[in-house]
Amino acid sequence: MREGSFARTAWPPIVLGLIVLLLWQGAVMVFEIxxxxxxxxxxxxxxxxxxxxxxxxxxxxxxxxxxxGLVMGTIMGIVVAIIAALLRIADAMIAPIVAALAVVPIVALAPVLYTMFGAGAETARQLVAALAVFVPVFFNTVKGLRQVRPVHRDLMRSYAATSWQATRVVTLPTALPFVFTGLRIASSLAVISSLVAEYFGGPVGGLGRSITSSASSSNYGLAWAYVLGSIFLGLLFYCAALGLEKLVSRRSGG
Known part of the structure; x- marks a missing residue:
């Protein structure tokens, strides 16, 4: 049943992708693009x-x-979200700052970070990725931590459960799906932000710089080959996040 379900899920996008590629190839040949x-x-x-x-x-x-960047941003997002969920005054101060960080353009931030940490270091790219990851993880984690219904909290109090027991049994299992939703979004953003940051300087290497150098030398096929590598990398990160979510859900009985 699981294999049949997987086949039914996997084959339609594969077939659609092949059709699109064939139409793409045909259009390039017919219209001499x-x-x-x-x-x-x-x-x-x-x-x-x-x-x-x-x-x-x-x-x-x-x-x-x-x-x-994904690891750094995820850890910071979860920790800050826990603080914001526990302390209303902290939430009132943190939420506007995170909202402001969400609209900071990478094109402006990356050159500044290269100046701060040096053009020969990868630190700027990692921090840009961490910032992109932090925002969705924070907001989704905060939302998840606040999904516990008052009746469930009252039930844990009636059982004389400690704060840690209530957190482990009720709060964390309720918040986990939201945390992983943020992580899945962030997994793709980490790759995208790292690629974009590579366009604005830093060490030679990386897909972003390779795409730029190939396009500037009019080797457009190679530039698109690097784009294809970027797609595979993004899919790898997303599938890893999805696989981690399935593993944790299975072990927690979800």
């Missing part, structure tokens, strides 16, 4: 295979920065 406008999928695939080692090296650099 120039590579600088839109390369053909077969050309992108060929460049991806021929330059697999360099694409993989870029994936490793960008993926490492995104992972560090």
């Amino acid at each position: 120039k590579p600088f406008i839109l390369p053909a999928p077969f050309q992108i695939t060929s460049e991806f295979v021929d330059n697999f080692d360099t694409v993989l090296a870029g994936v490793i650099v960008t993926g490492r920065n995104a992972l560090i």
Whole structure:
């Protein structure tokens, strides 16, 4: 049943993707679309295979920065969310600041951080990713921590449960789905923000810099091969977050 359910879920997007790729290839051939406008999928695939080692090296650099930013942003988001959920006065002070951070443009922040930490360090890219991750994790965690109904709290008090027991039995299981929703959103944002930060300086390496250098040298097929590597990296992060959610839910009996 599970295999059949997986097949029914997986095949439709796969078939749709193949149809789109074939239409894309046909449109490029029929209308003779120039590579600088839109390369053909077969050309992108060929460049991806021929330059697999360099694409993989870029994936490793960008993926490492995104992972560090994801871990940092997630930890900070959960800790600050717990403080905001416990103390109303802290929530009143923190929420506006987080809302302001949510609209800080990466194009403005990345050059400033490169100036602060040096153009030869990866720190700026990691901090940009951490900031992008922090916002959705914070808001979703706060929402989850406040989903516990008063009747459930009253029930735990009637059982003379301690604060930790009430948190472990009621609050955390209720908040977990919201935390992982924020984490799934943040997993993709970590990759995207790391890529964007690479456009504005920093060490040579990473998918963002590779896309820029390939496009500037008119090697558009290779640039799109790096874009394909970015897509795979984003999917890897999202699937890892989803797999972690399934594992924790299964162990917690959810």
